[in-house]
Amino acid sequence: MTTAPGNEQRRAARKPVGSRAPVMDVIRDQPMGHLGNLSATGLLLIGTHAPRRDAVYQVRLPLPGPDARASTIEVGIQAQWHEPAASPGQVWAGYRIIAITSNDATRLEHWLQQH
Secondary structure, eight states, X not given: OOOOGGGOOOSXXXXXXXXXXXXXXXXXXXXXXXXXXXXXXXXXXEESSOOOXXXXXXXXXXXXXTTSOEEEEEEEEEEEEEEEOSSTTOEEEEEEEEEXXXXXXXXXXXXXXXX
């Protein structure tokens, strides 16, 4: 069962990611998709597979910068909803950030304020 994005309860405004930012599943060492948007409490991931209901993942994601260099952070996320994307074979999925180190949280907040 999916929950439509319009029904989702967001805690923070999400910022669009201006460039293609790949997200890696740290446990499986496989790409999960790329970021659509990001906030201090969650993210939208565009991928080819729907997440398992309430699944928890450990992921590494870039924080794209203006000079084409990206710093990365590692976070624990939990699937909240998913639905087919406009492009065939793609899925949009919303995740809540459930674990992040204080250093990575600071880096994320700084990135959000800059963009």
